Amino acid sequence: MVHYKLIYFDIRGMAEAIRLVFKYAKVDFEDNRLTFEQWPTIKPTTPSGKLPILEVDGTQLIESAAIARFIARKHGLAGKGDLEEAKVDAIVDQNKDFMAQVYPWLLVKFGREKGDEAELKKTKLIPNAEIYLSIFQKYIKESGSGFLVKSGVTFADFIISEFVITLRQNAPDVIDKYPEMLQYIDRLKALPQLKDHYASRKE
Amino acid sequence: MPEIKLVYFNVRGLGECARLILRYAKVDFKDEQITHEQWPEVKPIDPLIRLQKTKTGKLPYLEYDGHLILESNAINRFLAKKHNLAGKDDYEQALVDGIADIQKDFMHAVAPYYLAVMGYAPGNPNELKKEYLDDNLARFLPMYSNFLKESKSGFMAPSGLTWVDFVITEYLTTLLHFDSKNLDNHKDLKDYIERVHNVPQLKDYYASRPYSKN
Numbered sequence: 001m002v003h004y005k006l007i008y009f010d011i012r013g014m015a016e017a018i019r020l021v022f023k024y025a026k027v028d029f030e031d032n033r034l035t036f037e038q039w040p041t042i043k044p045t046t047p048s049g050k051l052p053i054l055e056v057d058g059t060q061l062i063e064s065a066a067i068a069r070f071i072a073r074k075h076g077l078a079g080k081g082d083l084e085e086a087k088v089d090a091i092v093d094q095n096k097d098f099m100a101q102v103y104p105w106l107l108v109k110f111g112r113e114k115g116d117e118a119e120l121k122k123t124k125l126i127p128n129a130e131i132y133l134s135i136f137q138k139y140i141k142e143s144g145s146g147f148l149v150k151s152g153v154t155f156a157d158f159i160i161s162e163f164v165i166t167l168r169q170n171a172p173d174v175i176d177k178y179p180e181m182l183q184y185i186d187r188l189k190a191l192p193q194l195k196d197h198y199a200s201r202k203e
Numbered sequence: 204m205p206e207i208k209l210v211y212f213n214v215r216g217l218g219e220c221a222r223l224i225l226r227y228a229k230v231d232f233k234d235e236q237i238t239h240e241q242w243p244e245v246k247p248i249d250p251l252i253r254l255q256k257t258k259t260g261k262l263p264y265l266e267y268d269g270h271l272i273l274e275s276n277a278i279n280r281f282l283a284k285k286h287n288l289a290g291k292d293d294y295e296q297a298l299v300d301g302i303a304d305i306q307k308d309f310m311h312a313v314a315p316y317y318l319a320v321m322g323y324a325p326g327n328p329n330e331l332k333k334e335y336l337d338d339n340l341a342r343f344l345p346m347y348s349n350f351l352k353e354s355k356s357g358f359m360a361p362s363g364l365t366w367v368d369f370v371i372t373e374y375l376t377t378l379l380h381f382d383s384k385n386l387d388n389h390k391d392l393k394d395y396i397e398r399v400h401n402v403p404q405l406k407d408y409y410a411s412r413p414y415s416k417n
Contacts, residue, residue, distance in 0.1 A: 056294075064304075065300070066300035066304055069297070085281070089281070090272065093275075
């Protein structure tokens, strides 16, 4: 039996999508949550100075999307066939661009950086939400499955929905303008394999 | 034989890796290159029409056997898997994917500086240089040196050449084009670029491809 140890902070952040892949696939894993106080001593011992890390079979894997894809592939959650896998990868990369565009606003909203939150919300969040949420809604409509791609749930659904949930927590007035995204998130939260996890996790 | 068409600007940028994979594998493909002046015609003004083809109005895209594939790394991974350039097993593929994501972070982190240098974004490059270029070179280049040291193969993955070597050496080359001193203190990374450029299947292509600053 392979032993998986996921190392991250005690928040959803960039690891929650990985946790959801494990839980959806009903695969046991050690969910090692560090405090922010522990991090400075552990950081220099890591491959890239960042979390999450997945320890498996004596190896340390890094980068949230790479880890999610690695586990997802083993459990039919990476897309069916090479073309659908490429589509899933593309959507995850589009979301990475979305995050890169929006982060300057989000970091100010979190209080982690100084800046004009209202101005950044107008220039960074609102136009990019329009571009990217429209695309994601289009994928969901076209797939026919209720999720991003035709074959059903993939790790891309967990990555995208977690980011949109975070955006909604910080700017409900913007995100609530995309009802199909909200319905999509509810659809994920209602999945039998994950219902309890979503209902009981810390927001 | 599937019909393959790659569409990107007439620069190396985020399209060159796919070109390198296909040339490495000696696969015929149409290398459609668009100048920045032509781009408004290919990308019509009407946002709905623009989105239809590329969904985000961005390049590159790949047409493969009648299918449309978007996003440079998705294209790169899709092609690499078909030609033994993705990593020898799932652990190595995850390592390669992880390094490619680090490279994206590196590129995004430095972007405000270079976009200002090229005039594509506002800001005084001199004021942006330390925070966006210098600090990120100091952060990311040692990581790449470390990965190379650990792999022992001379490439990022222990088993040898993979697609991420193309992505990274293209960006390192761009850094050198902007300032030949950017890789001072990183001889190992300059050697790494040379090593990738000397891969037998690609030596001639690298020697003869047109100069592209970025």
